[in-house]
Amino acid sequence: MRAVTIPEPGGPEALVWAEVPDPEPGPGEVLVSVRASAVNRADLLQRQGHYPPPPGASAYPGLECSGVVAEVGPEVTGWAVGQEVCALLAGGGYAERVVVPAGQLLPVPAGVDPVDAAALPEVACTVWSNVVQVAGLAEGETLLVHGGGSGIGTFAIQLGAALGATVVATARSAKHDRLRELGAAHLVDYREQDFVEEVRRVTGGRGADVILDIMGAAYLGRNVSALATGGRLVVIGMQGGRRGELDLGALLAKRASVTATALRSRPVSEKAAIVAGVRGEVWPLVEAGRIRPVVDRRVPMADAAQAHRLVEASDHLGKVLLTVDPVG
Numbered sequence: 254m255r256a257v258t259i260p261e262p263g264g265p266e267a268l269v270w271a272e273v274p275d276p277e278p279g280p281g282e283v284l285v286s287v288r289a290s291a292v293n294r295a296d297l298l299q300r301q302g303h304y305p306p307p308p309g310a311s312a313y314p315g316l317e318c319s320g321v322v323a324e325v326g327p328e329v330t331g332w333a334v335g336q337e338v339c340a341l342l343a344g345g346g347y348a349e350r351v352v353v354p355a356g357q358l359l360p361v362p363a364g365v366d367p368v369d370a371a372a373l374p375e376v377a378c379t380v381w382s383n384v385v386q387v388a389g390l391a392e393g394e395t396l397l398v399h400g401g402g403s404g405i406g407t408f409a410i411q412l413g414a415a416l417g418a419t420v421v422a423t424a425r426s427a428k429h430d431r432l433r434e435l436g437a438a439h440l441v442d443y444r445e446q447d448f449v450e451e452v453r454r455v456t457g458g459r460g461a462d463v464i465l466d467i468m469g470a471a472y473l474g475r476n477v478s479a480l481a482t483g484g485r486l487v488v489i490g491m492q493g494g495r496r497g498e499l500d501l502g503a504l505l506a507k508r509a510s511v512t513a514t515a516l517r518s519r520p521v522s523e524k525a526a527i528v529a530g531v532r533g534e535v536w537p538l539v540e541a542g543r544i545r546p547v548v549d550r551r552v553p554m555a556d557a558a559q560a561h562r563l564v565e566a567s568d569h570l571g572k573v574l575l576t577v578d579p580v581g
């Protein structure tokens with residue numbers, strides 16, 4: 254089969270479409286013939302040599318895919334050859350075939366294009382596990398989503414709105430109209446406006462109940478300032494650095510919390526539990542049309558470098574897919 258390899262870490266040109274050995278499914282695993290993968294911010298870091306795959310994961314990038322079940326390994330029940338699926342991966346999605354622990358497979362939701370389904374697993378699992386499981390977002394609360402135009406952000410806006418929350422999102426203004434259509438009630442151009450002031454203004458001074466943050470250190474203090482009493486800040490990205498100063502007094506006075514989580518390094522059993530939760534609670538919202546995959550464009554997988562340039566420049570909204578013709 255062919256896969257996107259990284260012989261030497263570096264810029265987008267470090268991605269090389271090459272012939273590699275075929276993977277074989279072991280016990281509890283399924284071989285998927287890939288139709289599409291999607292670019293995640295983490296793939297850019299992996300390409301640069303800053304985010305090595307966890308032990309046991311494929312060396313090729315790609316944290317999600319859609320495709321067709323090509324082979325079912327021993328001890329797998331509930332999946333059959335020929336089924337259309339999508340999957341959460343620890344790596345290896347940028348390839349014609351990938352081996353997936355059975356617990357990380359999902360059916361393609363009814364009404365979703367089987368290629369576009371590749372845009373869903375990573376964002377659905379990340380956003381649902383953090384916003385619902387960790388932060389406990391409830392109907393009527395306010396959710397602040399940083400980077401509303403990202404793959405993660407476009408999903409978080411839709412999930413928050415579907416759960417009955419008021420969603421505030423930060424993004425460059427060129428993306429605001431589209432994010433309003435996805436369900437954001439208020440938009441903040443983080444380059445020109447102070448999101449703390451804006452969140453206070455639109456909540457009558459109360460602040461946000463839940464903040465989904467991708468900026469890390471750069472936003473830590475202001476995020477705590479933007480929290481409501483009893484608020485929950487969940488940090489899932491460190492685009493603005495990893496070491497910040499936390500005012501525990503401000504947190505204590507608000508009886509608020511700060512949590513940070515990563516999905517990729519979690520054990521297979523924990524990922525399977527998240528995938529099961531997503532299938533039970535999120536897939537019905539997708540099938541009802543309340544949440545849609547947001548696909549900026551499709552790029553042939555052999556041109557992954559072009560897709561990485563696009564995402565690096567943040568010229569996209571939602572997900573950039575990498576497509577491949579399925580092999581048997």
Ligand SMILES: NC(=O)c1ccc[n+]([C@@H]2O[C@H](COP(=O)([O-])OP(=O)(O)OC[C@H]3O[C@@H](n4cnc5c(N)ncnc54)[C@H](OP(=O)(O)O)[C@@H]3O)[C@@H](O)[C@H]2O)c1
Pocket residue numbers: 292293294295375379399400401402403404405406423424425428443467468488489490491492514515516517564567568571
């Ligand atoms: N912890 C986990 O398990 C986990 C899982 C998946 C993703 N993530 C993290 O989630 C983040 C989003 O991932 P992705 O793949 O969806 O990314 P992406 O599509 O590449 O988007 C990155 C976003 O960052 C935004 N941004 C840049 N500077 C900003 C600022 N100062 N304030 C607000 N937004 C800013 C950009 O917004 P504009 O285009 O509007 O400038 C862009 O939408 C990444 O940090 C990624 O590492 C974490």
